[in-house]
Amino acid sequence: MTYATEELLISTIAHLLDGLKHIAVGVLSPIPGSAALLAASRSATIKKVSIIGSMKEPYRLDGAVDLFDCAAQGRIDAFFLSGGQIDGQANVNLTGIGQYPNQDTRWSGAFGSAYLYFLVSKVILFREEHTRRVFVPKVDFISAPGTSAPNVYRPGGPYALVTPLCLFSFNRTKECFRLESIHPGHTLEEVRDNTGFEFDLPASVPETAIPDSQTLQLIRNKVAPIIADPYPDFARKIWGV
Amino acid sequence: MNETITDIISLINQIDDGSKIAIFKDCSVPMSLGRGLIKRQARNLHLVTVPTGSFLPDMLIGAGCVSTIETAGVSLGEFGLANRFGSAIKEGSVTVLDATCPAIYAGLQASEKGIPFIPLRGLIGSDVLANREDFQIIDNPFEKDDPIAVLPAIQPDFTVFHAPMADQAGNVYLGRQAELKIMAHASKKTFVTVEKIVDFNIMDHEELGSASLSHLYVDGIAVASNGCWPLNLPGHYDYDRKTIQSYAHAAKNQETFNSWIDIHLGKELNETG
Numbered sequence: 034m035t036y037a038t039e040e041l042l043i044s045t046i047a048h049l050l051d052g053l054k055h056i057a058v059g060v061l062s063p064i065p066g067s068a069a070l071l072a073a074s075r076s077a078t079i080k081k082v083s084i085i086g087s088m089k090e091p092y093r094l095d096g097a098v099d100l101f102d103c104a105a106q107g108r109i110d111a112f113f114l115s116g117g118q119i120d121g122q123a124n125v126n127l128t129g130i131g132q133y134p135n136q137d138t139r140w141s142g143a144f145g146s147a148y149l150y151f152l153v154s155k156v157i158l159f160r161e162e163h164t165r166r167v168f169v170p171k172v173d174f175i176s177a178p179g180t181s182a183p184n185v186y187r188p189g190g191p192y193a194l195v196t197p198l199c200l201f202s203f204n205r206t207k208e209c210f211r212l213e214s215i216h217p218g219h220t221l222e223e224v225r226d227n228t229g230f231e232f233d234l235p236a237s238v239p240e241t242a243i244p245d246s247q248t249l250q251l252i253r254n255k256v257a258p259i260i261a262d263p264y265p266d267f268a269r270k271i272w273g274v
Numbered sequence: 275m276n277e278t279i280t281d282i283i284s285l286i287n288q289i290d291d292g293s294k295i296a297i298f299k300d301c302s303v304p305m306s307l308g309r310g311l312i313k314r315q316a317r318n319l320h321l322v323t324v325p326t327g328s329f330l331p332d333m334l335i336g337a338g339c340v341s342t343i344e345t346a347g348v349s350l351g352e353f354g355l356a357n358r359f360g361s362a363i364k365e366g367s368v369t370v371l372d373a374t375c376p377a378i379y380a381g382l383q384a385s386e387k388g389i390p391f392i393p394l395r396g397l398i399g400s401d402v403l404a405n406r407e408d409f410q411i412i413d414n415p416f417e418k419d420d421p422i423a424v425l426p427a428i429q430p431d432f433t434v435f436h437a438p439m440a441d442q443a444g445n446v447y448l449g450r451q452a453e454l455k456i457m458a459h460a461s462k463k464t465f466v467t468v469e470k471i472v473d474f475n476i477m478d479h480e481e482l483g484s485a486s487l488s489h490l491y492v493d494g495i496a497v498a499s500n501g502c503w504p505l506n507l508p509g510h511y512d513y514d515r516k517t518i519q520s521y522a523h524a525a526k527n528q529e530t531f532n533s534w535i536d537i538h539l540g541k542e543l544n545e546t547g
Contacts, residue, residue: 060351061351061352088508096450096451096452096453097299097325097375097379097453098376098379098452098453098456101375101376101379105395127347128372128401128402129360129363133401133405134363134366134369134370134372134405135363135364135365135366136363136364137364138360138364139355139359139360139363139364140349140355140360141326141347141348141349141355141356142326142345142346142347142348142349142372143346143347143372143373143374143400143402144325144326144346144347144374144375145325145346145374145375145376146374147374147377147396147397147400147402147403148374148375148376148377148394148395148396148397149396150396151395151396151397152395152396174401175399175400175401175402176400176401176402177374177396177400177402178399178400181398181399182399184419184420184421185398185399185421186395186420186422266352
């Protein structure tokens with residue numbers, strides 16, 4: 034079966050969520066949201082997927098304060114963050130480029146990142162653009178730090194980074210990404226050329242597993258109609274629903 | 275008749291220049307009242323977005339009403355960057371106090387409890403904390419070697435929002451937006467615009483009462499039908515995507531923003547007198 038790039042990314046992220054209980058998805062995250070729904074559709078352990086922006090049960094949240102309290106109690110197992118810039122220590126910049134505060138380019142701001150990055154055990158970084166302007170040696174502004182001193186209370190942090198080229202894991206002790214697999218049709222050279230930070234890699238880098246027909250059916254039949262509620266344009270573009 | 279029930283112009287005129295105003299993120303946003311502030315040429319407002327902001331903060335900034343914005347982020351969401359916000363920050367015409375979402379809520383909750391500050395996890399090591407002179411790190415007094423961030427209470431002069439209905443006693447039905455209660459409890463005054471005023475007491479109804487704000491916290495109510503337009507009021511009306519899209523496009527530069535505002539404030543003039 035042929036698949037769209039988005040479906041490969043959904044399938045890749047979903048594998049990272051197996052065995053979890055509560056997955057929360059933030060704003061502007063149709064692909065992570067679809068991945069959480071895919072994981073939930075085939076996992077007995079996933080009890081709730083909370084999608085910010087969904088107005089439908091069981092995906093809606095009981096208010097934003099509840100989301101943050103929930104995270105602080107360890108009741109959210111996975112969350113997704115992106116960044117205008119992400120560096121090799123997994124520092125995330127959602128604030129802007131240039132000298133703070135009067136930055137040349139100002140993005141939205143930190144949102145919940147400066148808090149959730151510390152408290153959610155598996156934070157998955159996701160960005161649909163894999164270039165050196167995104168994956169930089171050092172971010173201009175640390176909206177949320179990837180690592181902390183040992184005495185800082187931090188049960189959570191970065192777990193993986195998924196891009197259209199590859200999948201990285203993050204080693205919190207070494208404070209460094211490791212290339213886990215490269216998506217079909219892409220090469221190590223391409224990953225290196227487009228990544229501005231150093232990363233570890235195995236002697237031989239495997240190819241990312243493509244979604245099988247059963248997975249694609251789940252995505253198209255189960256996931257698509259649900260994600261179309263908070264993300265109508267996305268669902269129309271990918272699946273025509 | 276309860277004297278808190280008035281008209282929207284009276285509410286707008288009571289919000290002095292320089293006031294600190296709390297606005298909820300992306301629903302229950304009092305757009306009619308906001309346009310009224312632009313029309314009256316309000317100045318030096320200190321906006322607190324709870325915890326983030328979208329069209330209204332961007333519009334107020336573009337119209338020159340704002341001198342400081344305390345926010346976890348301003349964005350037009352799927353419609354893109356908040357360009358009036360971004361360009362004001364670049365020029366330095368607006369001071370930004372960057373926060374993170376739960377820090378805004380926690381600051382308001384401190385105010386609700388009448389305490390001067392509140393601890394919050396996270397933040398340590400971020401440039402958000404590093405750039406906030408009013409955020410500090412203390413040692414947990416109950417544990418050894420456990421640094422924790424502390425944030426000052428946030429007490430807005432006004433909380434302003436739009437709600438489905440109020441009653442003659444001044445109770446306001448909020449629906450699911452429980453965060454609006456925190457905002458009202460934390461603020462010196464709360465002004466609410468509503469779709470309608472009903473002639474029964476909301477608090478007498480078990481199901482409505484639990485999702486409502488007591489009149490104790492409400493200082494002014496005015497009817498503004500479609501008061502969230504072009505934004506949504508959950509359970510009542512959806513976004514006007516076409517108008518929002520036209521705003522997002524126009525707000526890319528100041529000139530086209532100005533003409534967009536001229537056209538859309540004209541409409542409002544006729545609606546509110």
